[in-house]
Amino acid sequence: MKLLRWGPRGAEKPGLLDAEGQVRDLSAHVSDLAGDAVSLRALDRLRALRPEDLPVVEAERLGACLAWVPNFHCVGLNYARHAAEAGAQPPAEPVLFSKATTALAGPFDPIVIPKGSVKTDWEVELGVVIGAEVEHVSEAEALSCVAGYCVVNDLSERAWQLEGTGQWSKGKSAPGFGPIGPWLVTADEVPDPQDLPLWLDLNGETQQLSSTADMIFSVAEIISYMSRHMRLRPGDIIATGTPEGVGMGQTPQRFLRPGDVLELGVTGLGDQRQTALAWPG
Template sequence: MKLLRFGPEGQERTGILDADGKVRDLSGTVPELAGKAVSLEALDALRGLDLASLPVVEEPGRIGSCLASVPNFYCIGLNYAKHAAESGLAVPDHPVVFNKATSCLSGPYDDVIIPRGSEKSDWEVELGVIIGKEALYVSEEDALSHVAGYCTINDMSERTFQIERSGQWVKGKSAPTFGPIGPYFVTADEVPDPQALRVSLDLNGVTVQDESTGDMIFTVAQIVSHLSQFMKLVPGDIISTGTPSGVGMGMSPQRFLKPGDVMEIEVHGLGRQRQTAVAAA
């Protein structure tokens, strides 16, 4: 299934794509796509619906973030060897874990706002993992059975805030609009191998990131298992699994976002995003 949210900001409704690619209104069954509504049990119940009985949304308009909210927004850093190299850092022995503030969620086509004081706002295409079943101390072999689905993420970063102002990376990762997710929440049954997906990002029409998730240092199964050794993952949690090389920080000379820049972000099979960078008011 491909689930989505459509409508003006703050008034989004839940939708589902039918076999013809039309949006059907699912809001009568799923008022809010978040938390227990994306549990494996809830998704199984949706599979029994007759989509033809749901109203067609002729003009869905704006597409919102594919989840209304998330309990936790976990991220994995330096998970592609080339990206670690361009960052001047060693390949990690264990997954590098950090958070984004959940208030950074935004729609896949919404403007990205360059925050006040920003000098180095940067882009990062990533595969997103959505948890559908509580996970605590799970093995790698069992880890994917806790995954509800996947989505495209642009893990926006402000490098000055992240690196040069001490403390945790979360400061450079959490500005409003720094977490575009979607357009679709694609259920796990449509992604037979999360390590065989192409991730790409175009900046102003030029491809700057283009890699396969097969090149990830730590696989999705390893990441879910690893996180579950330290915390309980719950339905609706999202994990951003790392970005390949090609970020602005790694370019020579470095290149960071300026107002008017356009990013097009895709995890193939999960949907394509498009954002324009704008200055903060």
């Protein structure tokens, strides 16, 4: 299934994309898509529905594919060539950090460059949505805990992330810095999360073009590792790292300016498009 949320900002309704590309209304069957509503058991109930029995709707806007997330986890330096462009040694274990859950945004919503930002950067990533409560899961069983996958743009303010003291989260958490979607694609439609091309264009020019095959730690390794240190919950999202081609890694460095247009996607999971706007004041 390809699950989505459609409608005006703050008033989205749950839906699914049918085989003909039409949006079908799910609101009679689930109040919204988040938390336990995207657990493995809940997804089985939705999977039993017949799409042709659901109303077709005209969706002028798609929101974030999850209404909210218990946790917005992220993995840093998880692509070999990205670690190289950052001048870093490949990490011996996953580098973990978090984004504020208030960073969540729709896949086509504009990016407001934060007040005072000078180094807002882009990062296309594979997002993993957890479908079960998980602790101490083995790598062999880790993928069985996945509800689905989605596109994530892990937007980052590099000066705030790297040039001061403290943790990365302050450079990752501005409002709108976590576009997800357009769809939550259930795990049964993604047979191998380590074989997904992903890409990002800036103003029509390719900046990132890679595959999840370049990950240092696989999705299964990440979930297993994280579950040894914390409890994962249904609806948690994990942004699994970005490939090479971010603005920080270029010579000279290139960061977002008002009017820039980002287009990005992961094969099979849909595409995003965002326009950068100046801070309004």
